[in-house]
Amino acid sequence: MSVVATSPAPPVAAPPGARPRARSRTAAVHPADPGGWVPVPVCGTGCLPAQAPRSPRERWRIARRMTALVALLLAATVVLPLLGTRAIPRACRLMLRAVGVRVVVRGEPGRSAELLVANHLSWVDVVALSSVRPARLLAKREVRDWPVVGLLAARAGAVFLDRASLRSLPGTVAAAAAVLRDGGTVAAFPEGTTWCGAAAGPLRPAAFQAALDASVPVRPVAVVLRGPDARRSPEAAFVGEQTMLDTLVRGMRLPHVTCELTFLPALAPVGTRRELAARAAAVIGAATGVAHPVRRGRIPRRAFTVPVRGIPSGVSAVAVGDTPVRPGATLALRSSAHHRSCG
Secondary structure (H helix, E strand, O other): OOOOOOOOOOOOOOOOOOOOOOOOHHHHHOOOOOOOOOOOOOOOHHHOOOOOOOOHHHHHHHHHHHHHHHHHHHHHHHHHHHHHHHHHHHHHHHHHHHHOEEEEEEEOOOOOOOEEEEOOOOHHHHHHHHHHOOOEEEEEHHHHHOOOHHHHHHHOOOEEEOOOOHHHHHHHHHHHHHHHHOOOOEEEOOOOOOOOOOOOOOOOOHHHHHHHHHOOOEEEEEEEEEOOOOOEOOOOOOOOOOOHHHHHHHHHOOOOEEEEEEEOOOEOOOOOHHHHHHHHHHHHHHHHOOOOOOOOOOOOOOEEEEEOOOOOOOOOOEEEOOEEEOOOOEEEEEHHHHHHHHO
């Protein structure tokens, strides 16, 4: 399938007159991503700025927005089952408006079947992306339990991934590839966890296999959250030990939050999934100004066991390296070999 290159989206920049922000100290103190199958959150509440006591105006703003959000949630439980997926974008726009989030779109969102991949900062980027480009979300199973967001994702036909079960990964990738083959669009956040915006994580390659299997392009999307002063703001980031309510209230007390979505030129589905993930990471990092480290299969060195299967009948034993293995035995392996085959 040919991919027509579009003109590059303009770089994400602060409006004229905004003072340049000094490099965040947070970026320098983030530990490296530990790797491994299950993404481990690196950003914590230490990435968030300290907050002064709420003023009467802020308390009123939070109460007003929370009331609007609850009313919208109640209406959504009735309306969405009747209208179906065509109501999802409008519902997402109304939700963002209710909590004071503005969406700015740059670049060409595209219309054909594509795998959308974006950096992950908060629940805000999930809803913002759904408000602009309807797509089936490839999400961790926990998202289903998020207030409002989980409801919207489930109604939109999200493909949920059980990160606690490595065996479920091939089936999840196959389900995403089937959606793409049928002409649908799938949205994924391959970092696997949220970051504060001053640092970023590697893009895990599993989701990119769906695009390769379906022979559809990958469209990277760069996400930046800005506060009322047009500077990057972690206020709406969903990190650390925050609950969904914590991050909602933290963002609601601001006059508004701007979520910038920059749709970058589509990438052809060629090469390996790791190569495709690296290309997407490079262009997203160039647009946001925050580099994504490239994974090279480094994971914690821990052993696990797998049953030995597939030995032809009539063969009494086989050798794995220098170790003889008999049918029905359990073999201890280092996790690196297994992870490279599945990651």
